[in-house]
Amino acid sequence: MKLDINNIYNGFKLIEERELKEINAKGYVFEHEKNGARLIKILNDDDNKVFSIGFRTPPTDSTGLPHILEHSVLCGSRKFDTKEPFVELLKGSLNTFLNAMTFPDKTIYPVASRNEKDFFNLMDVYLDAVLYPNIYKYPEIFMQEGWYYNLESKNEELTYNGVVYNEMKGAYSSPDSLLYRNVPKTLFPNTAYRESSGGDPEVIPELTYENFIAFHKKYYHPSNSYILLYGNGDLTKELQFINDNYLKDFDRINVDSAIKTEKPFSAIKEHEFVYGISEDDSLENKTYLNLNFVVGEAKDSELYLAFEILTHLLLKTPAAPIKKALLDKGIGKAISGEFNCSIKQPIFTIIAKNCNLEQKEEFKEVVFSTFRDLVEKGINKELIEASINKTEFELREGDFEGYPKGLVYYIRMMDSWLYEGDPFSNLQYNKLFDKIKEALKTNYFEQLIEKYILNNSHSSLVVLKPEKGANEKKAAQLKEKLNSIKASLSEKELEEIIEKGKKLKERQSTPDSPEKLAVIPLLSLSDIDKKAEVLPLEVKEEDRVKILYHQLATNKIGYLNLYFNTKAVPQSLIHYIRLLSDVLGKISTSSYNYGTLSNQINIHTGGINYNPMSYSISGKQGEFNPYFIVNAKALMSNLKKAGELIAEIIKNSNFDDDKRLFQLIKEIKARIEGRLIDNGHRIALRKVLSYSSSKGAYDEELLGLSYYNFLSKLEMEFEEKKEEVISNLKNTVQCIFNKNNIIVSFSCDKEEYMNIKEVLPIILSSLGSDKVSYKQYNFNLGHKNEGLLTQGNVQYVAKGGNYLDDGYKYSGGLNILESILGFDYLWNNVRVKGGAYGVFANFRRDGGAYIVSYRDPNIKETLKVYDGVENYLNQFEADEREMSKYIIGTIRKLDHPLTNSMKGEVSASYYLSNITQDDLQKEREEVLSVEVNTIKAFAPLARDLMKQNYICVLGNEGKLKENTDVFNELKKVIE
Template sequence: HEATGAQHLHIDRDDSNNVFAVGFHTPVRDSTGVPHILEHTTLCGSEKYPVRDPFFKMLNRSLATFMNAFTASDYTIYPFATTNPVDYANLRDVYMDAVFHPKLDRLDFKQEGWRLEHQIPTDPSTPIQFKGVVYNEMKGQTSDSNYLFYCRAEQAMLPGTNYEHLSGGDPKYITDLTHEQLIDFHRKHYHPSNSRFYTYGNFPLEEHLRAIGEKLKGFEKTKVPTVNKNVSPWTAPRYVETTCALDPMSPADRQTKLSVSFLANQISDPFETFSMRVLSYLLLDGHASPMYKALIDSNLGSEFSANTGYDTSTSTSYLSIGLQGVKNEDIDKINNTIKSVLQQVKEQGFDPKRIEAAIHQMELGQKHKTADFGLGIMHGITSGWFNGVQPIELLQVNKNLDRLKSEIEKGRYFEKLIEKYLIDNPHTLYFVMRPDEHYFAQSAQEEEQRLKEKVDRLTEQDKIEIEKDGKELLKSQEQTEDLTCLPTLHLSDISTKTKHTVLEHTGICNAPVQWRTTSTNGITYFRAISSLPLFSDDLKMYLPLFCDSLLSLGTKDQTMAEIDDEIRLYTGGLKASTSISTNHSDLDHLEEGIVLAGHCLDRNIDKMYSILSKLIHGTNFDNVEKLKILINSNASSMVNSIADAGHIFARTFASSSLTPGMHNTELMSGLTQVRFMNQLAQKEDLSEVVEKLKQIASIVLSQSSLRIAITCGEDAVEPNTKSLVRFIEGLPTDTKKPDPSSAVNIFKPNYPKTFFPLPFQVNFAAQVMKGVPYTHQDGASLQVLSSLLTTHYLHKEIREKNGAYGGGARYGGLNGIFSFYSYRDPRTLETLDTFKKSIEWIKHREFTDQELTESKLSIFQGIDAPLSVSEEGMLEFVHGVSDEMRQW
């Protein structure tokens, strides 16, 4: 943009899921979280749209397939995606007005950032507390030991730069930020001269240029603020230790985490960055990687640490190799093993097949297109773009791949990179995080002390202002607003017909096969479901482990490392998982199954089915060493997943008492499964586990239980058919029935109240009710109801007033569960009370036609969202829900 220097990248592609994003370079000088809080407050109203939280309100006035905003170490970006041109223009205008002309109201800063407020705002006799959405969000985020490990390691790795601060904010320092500093940060950083615009899809470039140019009128070029990003190289390695909370769900003696990090190249060199990414893959990815063999297979740790891999989110990249689930006495051994493996690879190089597999994965990745392809490109270029790299250079994968092949042919290319960055490198960080049972008590004590110091400094006038602000904020939150200034779609803007997916149904060797023949870029997508007979709850608990074992234990003839090399050389990945599908007409009936899935280039169709057959028939369940490693890894990763998905775990556990489908979902993927896997991890003798897995293997995956779905191009139908015949004929015609002595549990609904203690400073809550089957006429009404409750009551009460990061109501059309939930919630008991009050509230609330329309629009977002080609027809295949049923 000539007048301001704003940059704009447009990618013209025949894709209806169009993307818009505007972002700003926002490196920080402290850990007050100013860009993160600014990200929240810019979306709290603007000059043209002066309503509270237009961003949230637009969720129900739009068909957006994606709407969000992100704060990273170097930038803040605001993206959305939609297939509707009117919707696109509406959202683009709201987004641009929000970032360039926000209100940045003082009370919005207090609500979204932090504030001192009485526990009950209307009662000055109640104690003063810290409150605020971002404050509580980051309390939850920094309670997650994996997130904390990643951040603290990066801070120690890059001292003296903006990266030694947390851009999202550290709760210790968030309470130092003032409203004036927020406004000043916006003035300096949210200027067109400091901006990047990204547009993608099939909408015309001319209209993008016109709309952006209109919004930038009146701005002139200005000097862009800078911070120091240059790392001062070390002359010797450094050793840093810190602590985190003890996790009550994991073994106490295996909660240490560690990593070794090596400073690497400037990301302004796209080819060196590309090469280092491939090197990281070769060192770390999969069972055949040298680091996996040396660190995981040796049982030195349960899985790689959160920061393991090649990190390009900073202007100078770095590569980390680390472990979690470590015993304290093994720390030196692990560090020495990492050194030893690097030296060995430097001397011996990588197996040529492994390099070939890495190149194959990149070539396949270029062909594999997803529904959110445009967003994927955006995420791939933003860090480099905000650090001075031309975005077009970041998209030239084939050019970099050709150059890489040339360098490999010259010999010892990766070995030289290892020597340069990973062996002869004094800028190396040895980082250790140990659990401390007093961690949260100390954190709470520190917070109390910070609060006391602030309260002690308050004058009488300050206290009057706090009471006044609390009441004023409460009043503004409860006000009914005039939203007519916000643009909206209308039901007339939406097609009354769902997109019809053409499917063909045939049979191969008596197995039903669903065909989706379409343009796939030369890729075949395979999915099969093997229906399960009635199992006891005891045996069901082992089903997820059985599925993982198929892709983790190897066979009697081949190690898993050898098979993993084949999978990567000939496919885009294979998966085995459990499936639970509630009957669309009856919540008390369901189908349970094992899902096999994979995709490959059409030239490798036969290879893919051959590998699948090998794993089904030959998995070596007696490989106790690998089984132990798998159980430890699963136990660790399941516990780690709770921090980001606690509300889902809460909903699932609560729902398990209502329907057979949710009962089984809880057994196989909920907190019950997490505890079960941790119990298995404590076992020394796994002979009983081996017998259970063998028992399952004798019961499942037969010709008579199988149904298959194939998505491929016209030319690939015949080779798929031939290969499928061999694949199916290789399966047993039938399998054993479960042992009659193994009692099948009869499901009985019950209504418990449960609390799970977890190592977090904030909580997750859920309350659930049984709804109706998918085909019931009340299903649509319950979906609308959940939207109305969230938009008009729960969001305001749980997030705006109580400071939780998120909360609301949702209705699962397929599982028939109506649920209330909260996410990273500091006031859980009040939230449970809010759930109850919401029911009384809605019974007496009259809704306008506009409010009902908005709730319907929010539901159509999911119904009309574009699908990846691999997902087309899968709703019918997995759940039996046809396009006609969706239309009804």
């Protein structure tokens, strides 16, 4: 189809057409004639089509208005007048992505699907949601998603509740989140970025319904919109649908959403903030030190890409000079940072975690002196080449796990488009790389450092320090504030609050009518492929090694995975398997120091990574095989070099460098510690699974809180036990890396397979050849039922067990049970009514099963909901349409698109788990044949599972201590 510039197509005027060679696409820029809506179509052969509409939404305060609105518009609209069309789509769409996101200055609503009919359905629901939401009809939506006074009777204490309120209480429980929230405040005191678009829990209750509505009226208009269409869809049909059903009804208006530019500071500004720790915690090594620099404008595409590379170079590798300088000086245990380019004036950030307050000046001096040295002496050219190659490999590979490509491109486009820049500039990176690669012969990056860091006074130094009892103090102040508010209310006002709460609960408890639900567009079961996808797998043998070959069009990239069975490792050394995966490639070898090694990996490969993993063996209850996986990817021309680097790392890593080893242990522990609260649901569910199965116990030791505790002990005792630690790592290496203990997985084009014959002997030459003796593991299972104490403000509540122990069997119908519970019973009772941010159920093939909540204000109330699953299933009813919806939504999960690297990994995991194509087909047929009675029949399974009574909750120390009868033991998470 040929389009002409300035012609109008279904209400849209074509402004520009451009070849986008880097992503094998053509870009079209349109403007809606009537209302000025901006629309870009990226046309290529990708069948995973993406639609997104975004609005520029600069906040004027920290009430979280943009965030609350993002949640709320998806709670029903003019055409789709149900309580939550978003959830109905999650239940019954083939979408490959469905979400909404609040940024500091914009809100976007992306959807994706490979099915054309489904794609148009998703566009219809989302456009109606953002342009005609039910927030004008039902104030209860604002209460539910934002905040409200929670009071069921006049005798109760007044409290706050609301999904976003609880979400942000959880988010700001983490010092890392608190730091990132405060950084823009220090740099942009006069622009929208000083505010929290997500919402500060202390400020959220200041938001009024009137301001909430006014914000939507102002910003959610096509004249303020940025629309993306991506993929192989019919452009004419898409434009016609958007225009005829929505945009033709809006006239052009002037929306003042422009974001001010902050004037540069005359000097660096210093700020201090606090976060809470327990009264009996030590203040030592708990301060965060942070430097920030405002770097040009986001629409400067060369600077944008150059600083992405520079950030990697300075902070992201073992050879990174800023990271190395700080760690060598003992300033912090973990050094991190980022280049935040999704705002008008991007920020380059350096963070040192686990410092002490008195190190502030030294931190600043080390950073600036290191930058001066880099400018004066020059940056190592090999390090520059490594960081350029790493960034370029990732952009060209285009495997963005979790996000469809179209969404990743949209976000990169918006980083310029939103600020009146060229929308395609961040996608057309060939010329940018050509220019940046001049840095291999010039002082390109040194000049950037000089201009944007050393001579840049638009910067801030932020200290985030611990304060004992700060959270308890805030909680007491909040309680006092709410008591004061309640005392100031008249009897009539109290009754009004109670009545509003009743009205909200009535709305939450009243099911949508079948007539309203029928309006939500739904695919037919005939749209579903009855056959399970066959992932490529051919079992071969080379050099007496089993090769799992996956024939895929990988664009000259080879994906090489080495699976080493770790059952030769004694049970006492299991933690060392994970430690080994965390230090390999980051310590020196016989041929390279660790900095040079990192550069060699990034120059010649797309990455070499190490991961411990365990696989249940299908058909053998309670049995599992643990593996140590080496993942490598490289262009075929570099595959041999990748093999040489793997062999060098396996055979010649220097564990005797105790100084480097100790530095890494501190860094790994600090990094995990920073994520503990945000990953509370994973910690809790792993604990629950560890109480009831050997695989669960093994996984918990490697991936759960046990590993963090192991690192904490290692750090504390390292000086007296370092020889033992080094010896244990060496023994673990001997147990794992053996040519009698390896399976290889290789993904590539058919004509490239021969490369494995060249690289395999190199790897095998680094391995031992002794006879492998596998060990028997015996774990202490049972009802540990731990309460894990944190200074967080919310809970993560898990309960589960193993249904095979009660004589039940796995069936595909359990996938639908997950969907029904997750999007109906649990969603309505734990999220909608309880105020938790999320909740989900999982039933695994090996019998492991759990329900877990995320950022939950409750404990016992949530456990009571879990225990009610049996009763819910006994009474479960659904018409044919509703069951079809659940089946389609479950098939969506089974058919989620996989990248090339993922296809090889998933196929190999099936093989290692003894899951055949017949098993996958049987599972699919069981999903497709589920009926109401199938779901009802799971009631006894749910009853017996909950009766096993394996419970773990991670959450607020005070809250858990109020509920001690739930637990056998209370433990502090962070010592």
